[in-house]
Amino acid sequence: MPSTKVSLKKTPIKKVASKAVSKSTATTIAKTATKVLAKVPAKTATKTVTKTATKTATKTATKATNQKEDSGLPLSVVIRRRIEAQKARFHANDNIAQFIRPGELEGLVSEVAEKMQAVLESLVIDTKSDHNTKNTSQRVAKMFVQEVFNGRYVVQPTLTKFPNVSRLNELMIVGPITIRSACSHHLCPIMGRIWIGVLPNKESALIGLSKYSRLTEWVMCRPQIQEEAVVELADMLEKKIKPIGVAIVMDADHFCMQWRGVKDRDSKMVNSVMRGAFLKDPNLRREFLSLLEKR
Ligand SMILES: [Zn+2]
Numbered sequence: 335m336p337s338t339k340v341s342l343k344k345t346p347i348k349k350v351a352s353k354a355v356s357k358s359t360a361t362t363i364a365k366t367a368t369k370v371l372a373k374v375p376a377k378t379a380t381k382t383v384t385k386t387a388t389k390t391a392t393k394t395a396t397k398a399t400n401q402k403e404d405s406g407l408p409l410s411v412v413i414r415r416r417i418e419a420q421k422a423r424f425h426a427n428d429n430i431a432q433f434i435r436p437g438e439l440e441g442l443v444s445e446v447a448e449k450m451q452a453v454l455e456s457l458v459i460d461t462k463s464d465h466n467t468k469n470t471s472q473r474v475a476k477m478f479v480q481e482v483f484n485g486r487y488v489v490q491p492t493l494t495k496f497p498n499v500s501r502l503n504e505l506m507i508v509g510p511i512t513i514r515s516a517c518s519h520h521l522c523p524i525m526g527r528i529w530i531g532v533l534p535n536k537e538s539a540l541i542g543l544s545k546y547s548r549l550t551e552w553v554m555c556r557p558q559i560q561e562e563a564v565v566e567l568a569d570m571l572e573k574k575i576k577p578i579g580v581a582i583v584m585d586a587d588h589f590c591m592q593w594r595g596v597k598d599r600d601s602k603m604v605n606s607v608m609r610g611a612f613l614k615d616p617n618l619r620r621e622f623l624s625l626l627e628k629r
Pocket of ligand 1: 518
């Protein structure tokens with residue numbers, strides 16, 4: 335240990351010792367001191383090694399626990415297995431938030447980006463030198479997971495319910511609410527509007543007006559089929575508000591009819607769902623529909 339010796343020469347140990355004893359004894363004392371000093375960093379070194387070893391062991395253990403579940407599988411497969419274990423459905427318009435753990439959405443974005451990059455490569459697009467498509471895979475992955483299909487991955491927005499203090503049971507219409515969705519068949523945009531009619535029960539809980547938009551957005555931010563989307567929304571509202579009746583009308587442009595296929599720019603799809611009183615009472619239905627026409 336030449337470095338320790340050099341530093342020891344500068345320490346007063348040898349000097350003090352040489353004053354009291356002979357030169358050779360002083361050297362022995364100095365040597366012992368060197369040994370003792372040398373042990374200190376050695377102990378620290380042992381500690382560091384032990385610490386690192388413990389850390390590595392903990393990391394390995396955590397990894398092993400994770401691997402028990404994923405064993406190096408893509409995150410999507412891990413999530414899919416959790417869903418299948420619960421025998422739940424995971425169609426394009428289903429919400430699977432309960433099967434996704436905190437921090438996993440970022441991992442899903444990375445996986446989608448990787449696979450989207452493969453799609454671009456299969457489309458024979460030179461993403462290396464074409465500056466426009468350089469980060470397209472990443473952008474598309476983020477757009478799918480965090481924006482346009484986000485309604486699949488995040489939990490239902492919380493709905494503040496108000497007691498129906500005035501015991502309202504008059505027809506209430508919310509809309510038009512702007513719809514942005516995508517068709518499950520082609521992942522082409524669906525842009526439209528929706529109107530919701532509610533006939534509350536005197537006992538019904540009421541939800542704030544903005545909540546109708548939030549809930550609608552949550553349902554629509556998934557690859558959808560218009561007919562199923564309106565039914566899903568009606569089911570949800572019935573469950574939340576327990577009204578006497580719910581009516582929904584959706585009117586939308588389907589880009590898979592305009593951008594591709596028949597390329598009919600004027601084709602629109604209008605759907606309606608009538609539940610409870612709206613189904614039984616033609617006058618109420620007429621009232622709801624006539625109010626929409628005025629908008
Ligand atoms: Zn389509």
